[in-house]
Amino acid sequence: MNEDDNSIWLETLAGRSASDANHPAAREAQLLRESISRRTVTDGPLVGEDARREAELISRAEREGLISPARHRTHSRHRPVWKLAAAAVLAMVAISLFWYMRPMQQEIVRGSHDGVVIIVATNPTALRDEIVKELRAVGVAATTYSRLGMEGIDADLPQPVSAPLREVLDKHHIPVPTDGVLKVEIASPADTEKR
Amino acid sequence: MAIERALRLLDRSYFPILYRESLRGLRENESARDLVQDTFIKVWMRCATFQGDSELLPWIRSILRHGLLDRLRKGGREVALESPDGLEPEVERRIADVSEEAIPRPDDEARRAQLDQCFKRCWGKFEDACPSHALVMSWIVEDGLTHEQVADLLGRTQGATREFISQCRKRARVHLAEWYELAFGSG
Secondary structure, X not given: OOHHHHHHHHHHHOOOOOOOOOOHHHHHHHHHHHHHHHOOOOOOOOOOOOHHHHHHHHHHHHXXXXXXXXXXXOOOOOOOHHHHHHHHHHHHHHHHHHHHHHHHHHEEEEEEEOXXXXXXXXXXXXXXXHHHHHHHHOOXXXXXXXXXXXXXXXXXXXXOOOHHHHHHHHHOOOOOOXXXXXXXEEEOHHHHHHO | OHHHHHHHHHHHHHXXXXXXXXXXXXXXHHHHHHHHHHHHHHHHHHHHHOOOOOOHHHHHHHHHHHHHHHHHHHHOOOOXXXXXXXXXXXXXXXXXXXXXXXXXXXXXXXXXXXXXXXXXHHHHHHHHHOHHHHHHHHHHHHHOOOHHHHHHHHOOOHHHHHHHHHHHHHHHHHHOHHHHHHHHHOO
């Protein structure tokens, strides 16, 4: 197991084609990659807004000295300039965060079944259209269908998956399919409960 | 107040995805929750260093991952590697012998299910014994991390990172030996 071996192993594990795909380290890493990818989508705990948790976070910020309880309740006329600057930066971050994360607040990846990624969203049709639009923007043609109350998307992804395409998939928490065939079905929470 | 609003927004927007990642590494609800909140505090403290033209989620995620690896290191959960290589020499030879075309593919459902089940079981052992190595391997697969990115994540030199990668491979071979046997054994 020499350095070159490990380099080939890392490149293949990361999904980049090794210079010698037939190298034992590449073959080993490729099988590992496929197995790790298949087990990546899990039904993790999915907790959205939680007032108690938020309160804990605010208390923690107070304990850390980021928010002074006294200052938290009263307005000081002598607030240091750097704190105002930091607040302005944070406000910008918060705004970009809000826009960037809008879809995440209404969609939840529930796992996969037979290679189909299942997403639960409050408005499946809108989310389907949004994903298809974003895929098209990065050069991927996708087909859509409706079946048993689910909105589906199929697409053949170019290999290797480009960085912009990976960003689209990441944004919706869709794992990169190992076989290059994207299959997504979106259900509403009500439909999920019925199943 | 800006900071309070921002923290609440961070929590509402990112808690689920970060908690899932945190729990995967720490495997304990309270610790995972604590790490995510710790991450949000760090995000606030470092927000001035955030570059507006980069993606926010990867930036926040990298802060979480640094914290996660730190906690795993401090927790001392890593198990020392007793054997330099867990694979039987015979299996090692089989991997080398199998040509790319002849890689045993899980063509049928039963074979795939058997391999996946075995992998899941072995990977669980790997995560228990070597959580940092298992996590970093998962991140490499999921995010296509380069050697440099792994080094940055670990906060290690290039040389130390090469050693870490080598250890990932060796340790995986030890803990996934049963899966290696099953995957390559019939080749």
